[in-house]
Amino acid sequence: xxxxxxxxxxxxKFIGALFLGITAFIVPTYWYSIGAFLACIVLAFLAGIGPKxxxxxxxxxxxxxxxxxxxxxxxxxxxxxxWKWGNLSVTVESLNNATTIVTAILALGAALLLFFxxxxxxxxxxxxxxxxxxxxxxxxxxxxxxxIPEMRKQSATIMDAQKTRxxxxxxxxxxxxxxxxxxxxxxxxxxxxxxxxxxxxxESRAFTAPVTKTRLYVVTKERRDVVIQVVxxxxxxxxxxxxxxxxxx
Amino acid sequence: xxxxxxxxxxxxxxxxxxxxxxxxxxxxxxxQLCQLLRLPIFLDSIGTILVGAIAGPWVGAxxxxxxxxxxxxxxxxxxxxxxxSIMVGIVAGLLAKRGMFTxxxxxxxxxxxxxxxxxxxxxxxxxxxFGGATGSTGSxxxxxxxxxGNNIFTSVxxxxxxxxxxxxxxxxxxxxxxxxxLPTRYLSKVKYGHLxxxxxxRSRVRETSGS
Numbered sequence: 357x358x359x360x361x362x363x364x365x366x367x368x369k370f371i372g373a374l375f376l377g378i379t380a381f382i383v384p385t386y387w388y389s390i391g392a393f394l395a396c397i398v399l400a401f402l403a404g405i406g407p408k409x410x411x412x413x414x415x416x417x418x419x420x421x422x423x424x425x426x427x428x429x430x431x432x433x434x435x436x437x438x439w440k441w442g443n444l445s446v447t448v449e450s451l452n453n454a455t456t457i458v459t460a461i462l463a464l465g466a467a468l469l470l471f472f473x474x475x476x477x478x479x480x481x482x483x484x485x486x487x488x489x490x491x492x493x494x495x496x497x498x499x500x501x502x503x504i505p506e507m508r509k510q511s512a513t514i515m516d517a518q519k520t521r522x523x524x525x526x527x528x529x530x531x532x533x534x535x536x537x538x539x540x541x542x543x544x545x546x547x548x549x550x551x552x553x554x555x556x557x558x559e560s561r562a563f564t565a566p567v568t569k570t571r572l573y574v575v576t577k578e579r580r581d582v583v584i585q586v587v588x589x590x591x592x593x594x595x596x597x598x599x600x601x602x603x604x605x
Numbered sequence: 606x607x608x609x610x611x612x613x614x615x616x617x618x619x620x621x622x623x624x625x626x627x628x629x630x631x632x633x634x635x636x637q638l639c640q641l642l643r644l645p646i647f648l649d650s651i652g653t654i655l656v657g658a659i660a661g662p663w664v665g666a667x668x669x670x671x672x673x674x675x676x677x678x679x680x681x682x683x684x685x686x687x688x689x690s691i692m693v694g695i696v697a698g699l700l701a702k703r704g705m706f707t708x709x710x711x712x713x714x715x716x717x718x719x720x721x722x723x724x725x726x727x728x729x730x731x732x733x734x735f736g737g738a739t740g741s742t743g744s745x746x747x748x749x750x751x752x753x754g755n756n757i758f759t760s761v762x763x764x765x766x767x768x769x770x771x772x773x774x775x776x777x778x779x780x781x782x783x784x785x786x787l788p789t790r791y792l793s794k795v796k797y798g799h800l801x802x803x804x805x806x807r808s809r810v811r812e813t814s815g816s
Contacts, residue, residue, distance in 0.1 A: 427751065468677070
């Protein structure tokens with residue numbers, strides 16, 4: 357079961373995530389959005405990353421949802437007042453509106469989060485290349501992701517070096533502010549200077565040569581991917597038609 | 606099609622392409638460094654402004670977009686704010702074209718312009734997409750202002766403005782210092798590099814003294 361979800365083509369997973377997230381905004385009842393959110397959790401557990409997914413949702417989306425819900429309910433306005441204190445009031449309408457929008461955003465956020473948790477960036481860029489994106493563009497994305505941990509390590513080294521020289525990194529706000537430039541400055545300058553060498557390296561390996569490139573890592577679309585994509589797109593069109601019909605009648 | 610390709614080749618040279626990942630890493634590491642030093646600001650657009658200033662608005666825009674996409678992988682809240690980062694990249698590039706990053710006082714004006722751009726974009730996104738609060742540091746102040754009877758846009762914009770002004774002024778100053786530290790050999794390879802090299806300065810002096 358785990359393999360059958362994580363092993364899907366990246367494009368299929370993306371269409372699935374978008375389907376869950378966007379229909380949550382289209383279907384007019386919040387029960388659907390809650391269902392979509394729960395579906396993401398179930399899918400995460402089936403894919404074997406349940407606890408990690410729940411932790412990420414708690415750290416990112418839950419905070420957002422609580423704040424959004426609070427502000428939308430208290431300042432939403434409306435007729436049927438349930439509770440009132442000064443400028444603050446909770447009404448049936450504001451409670452309804454807040455639940456609708458917050459659950460929809462939760463569903464979309466959870467679907468996207470799940471997509472990125474079960475799809476390695478390497479797979480996403482490989483699928484984008486299959487779809488006709490230039491290899492230089494995918495190189496930019498991949499090297500950025502590789503560079504971040506490397507630069508973090510380097511910034512720790514520079515910070516230690518500056519501490520040895522006597523730069524204060526702890527204490528009052530102003531002292532900490534002053535430590536920022538001597539730490540970031542050398543980091544930025546050295547990393548920018550390294551791009552020059554990388555240009556030479558890449559040019560010597562015919563990076564910009566106008567020929568089709570061979571690839572070491574490939575992802576392939578299977579039959580079931582086509583089936584799932586077609587079914588999801590058809591369902592999506594049906595839901596949109598249904599929503600328009602509901603709106604016109 | 607051919608003009609489009611020409612445009613692409615002109616702005617996105619190999620060195621500009623390789624500058625993008627470095628700038629994204631600077632954005633993200635700068636943000637983390639701020640948290641490490643426990644500074645109350647974000648400083649997550651130093652790389653975007655730097656690239657906009659030396660490699661042009663379009664490369665800056667791509668840097669901003671990709672930074673938010675990579676941040677969005679770990680927290681989807683960042684996706685809508687890609688608009689702000691794109692605008693910061695474009696505006697930084699346009700300001701650099703007019704030589705705003707060459708002197709200290711114009712750099713401060715550039716910082717103020719960027720503050721306004723970022724406040725308007727981020728404020729609109731916070732107010733319209735998230736209804737006023739995203740759970741970040743400013744959210745509680747926004748809620749207090751709302752409770753005091755302020756309009757949602759006034760509350761969001763005022764909080765955003767005070768967060769952005771310190772952020773953008775420090776960012777442009779770091780960018781200014783970094784550009785000063787870059788060797789001419791490197792600057793000559795990027796699109797707007799000629800604005801910062803000593804020869805450009807000398808010729809500008811000659812122009813003004815001649816006229």
